[in-house]
Amino acid sequence: DIQMTQSPSSLSASVGDRVTITCRASQSVSSYVHWYQQRPGKAPKLLIYNSATLQSAAPSRFSGSGSGTDFTLTISSLQPEDFATYYCQQTYSPPQSFGQGTKLEIK
């Protein structure tokens, strides 16, 4: 099974900051990595799919990149509503798997 490892596990930042979250796969997953945002008490929401494609209705300040084993999610200018937990997911090889999450907190 493929393991997905996110770093950091938590991150403190301020409104307006640029932040980057990293996800590393234990073996190549091509570009089949997706990113989700989860606010407390809510269901996950798809932000980016296939490494770099922005889901419709997701704000353009979110971007993704990577292929193979290393992927990044970048938020260009943090907004108050972005403070949440972010998960990467691979669907290249069953069983699909998620990273452990990155909690983004207000500094």
Added chain:
Amino acid sequence: EVQLVESGGGLVQPGGSLRVSCVASGFSFSSYEMNWVRQAPGRGLEWVSYIHSGGVSRHYADSVKGRFTVSRDNAKSSLFLQMNNLRVEDTAVYYCARESVLTGSPSDYWGQGTLVTVSS
């Protein structure tokens, strides 16, 4: 508008059984593959089970294989997860999620979740 609404969660004793359901609306349910994903309190997301659009193929996480059964009723736009021999470690919010038809099959819509608590 696409909607997924789970129900059926609750408190059950270890070794007991429970069936959770997910009713879909706003899209052609029979055309989509579906997954169950769970989240233990304060923990991350864990994939649990997958079912093909026609129900012909089903897959399970090792942690639930032999105890959980996924099924669907396309006529009623409903997805089910039968959970038997429940363990304390099965305590979690259970989400149903639709697999997108896009290449890569991300989960593009999720329900609000239903909480299953396994405790004596």
